[in-house]
Amino acid sequence: MPITATEKIWMDGDLLPWGEARVHVLTHSLHYGGGVFEGIRAYPTERGVSVFRLRDHIRRLLASARVLMMNVPYSADQLVSATKQVVRENGLDQGCYIRPIIFLGYGEMGLNPLPCGVTVAIAAWPWGTYLGDEGVKSGIRVKVSSWQRHDPNAMPTAAKITGMYVNSSLAKAEAIKAGYDEAILLAPDGKVSECTGENVFAVKSGRLVTPPISQAGALSGITLDSVQMIARDLGYDVAFEAMVRSDLYLADEAFLTGTAAEVVPIREVDDRVVGDGLPGPVTTRIQAEYFAAVRGEIDRYKDWLDLVD
Numbered sequence: 001m002p003i004t005a006t007e008k009i010w011m012d013g014d015l016l017p018w019g020e021a022r023v024h025v026l027t028h029s030l031h032y033g034g035g036v037f038e039g040i041r042a043y044p045t046e047r048g049v050s051v052f053r054l055r056d057h058i059r060r061l062l063a064s065a066r067v068l069m070m071n072v073p074y075s076a077d078q079l080v081s082a083t084k085q086v087v088r089e090n091g092l093d094q095g096c097y098i099r100p101i102i103f104l105g106y107g108e109m110g111l112n113p114l115p116c117g118v119t120v121a122i123a124a125w126p127w128g129t130y131l132g133d134e135g136v137k138s139g140i141r142v143k144v145s146s147w148q149r150h151d152p153n154a155m156p157t158a159a160k161i162t163g164m165y166v167n168s169s170l171a172k173a174e175a176i177k178a179g180y181d182e183a184i185l186l187a188p189d190g191k192v193s194e195c196t197g198e199n200v201f202a203v204k205s206g207r208l209v210t211p212p213i214s215q216a217g218a219l220s221g222i223t224l225d226s227v228q229m230i231a232r233d234l235g236y237d238v239a240f241e242a243m244v245r246s247d248l249y250l251a252d253e254a255f256l257t258g259t260a261a262e263v264v265p266i267r268e269v270d271d272r273v274v275g276d277g278l279p280g281p282v283t284t285r286i287q288a289e290y291f292a293a294v295r296g297e298i299d300r301y302k303d304w305l306d307l308v309d
């Protein structure tokens with residue numbers, strides 16, 4: 001999924017030309033992984049391009065920074081308007097992916113992060129669905145990883161910290177090399193946690209189940225939250241319940257959720273066909289509602305949209 005360069009990147013209050021948003025090789029977070037970030041999407045709607053649940057993403061970004069005790073010199077309101085500015089100034093009317101990152105910059109070395117200066121950047125570019133159009137349509141094949149999700153006393157799993165994604169990258173590479181599309185990670189207690197950059201749901205007898213976020217060491221996904229609301233509005237029960245890998249093998253349907261991936265059916269887990277191997281009726285219905293909601297086609301979910309203009 002190559003990055004398509006756009007014109008400008010917001011960095012510490014300025015809109016810089018894309019190629020000039022650079023960092024020094026001795027940037028603290030590059031060495032120690034102590035940055036926090038978000039993945040956000042904007043979609044075209046009838047009323048113009050709109051950022052999906054922007055305030056919720058900025059809230060989670062600042063919460064991640066708080067976990068790392070970073071002093072962020074911008075308020076949530078400032079980051080919301082900076083994000084809209086990036087979408088607007090790059091002319092991304094047809095929608096885009098937005099990547100804000102807060103990191104510790106150049107000037108200090110050593111493991112104490114506290115004296116380090118904090119840099120904030122926001123980039124945006126057009127980006128197709130993360131697991132591919134075919135994955136969204138027909139489903140993907142996943143593998144339970146040999147890599148384990150973080151123990152919450154080794155890494156604060158509620159925060160979206162750059163260094164934590166080494167774990168996700170190891171699992172992703174393992175899955176791809178073994179011929180799968182995505183990995184499922186288990187928590188240290190052996191229960192299902194989440195995917196490398198997505199939450200996971202199983203559907204059994206018309207009921208949706210997803211792992212309990214904190215106990216499972218999963219990220220509190222904003223897509224997960226949107227999907228659970230959509231599912232409840234459609235009349236389905238949604239439960240946060242511990243699950244083991246065989247719960248996924250024996251589900252009627254399974255799917256994953258994430259901002260980049262959106263809503264993607266899972267057709268196989270560890271070479272076991274889930275259900276009849278096709279996107280199931282519950283998944284398909286929820287997926288269609290989600291795609292309509294993000295594009296502003298459902299009145300009830302209008303509050304989730306933050307118009308750029």
Ligand code: PMP
Nearest residue numbers: 197198199219221222223258259
């Ligand atoms: N889990 C992990 C590890 C992630 O990186 C993401 C993507 N941010 C998610 C779940 C899904 O979160 P969201 O729906 O907010 O994008």
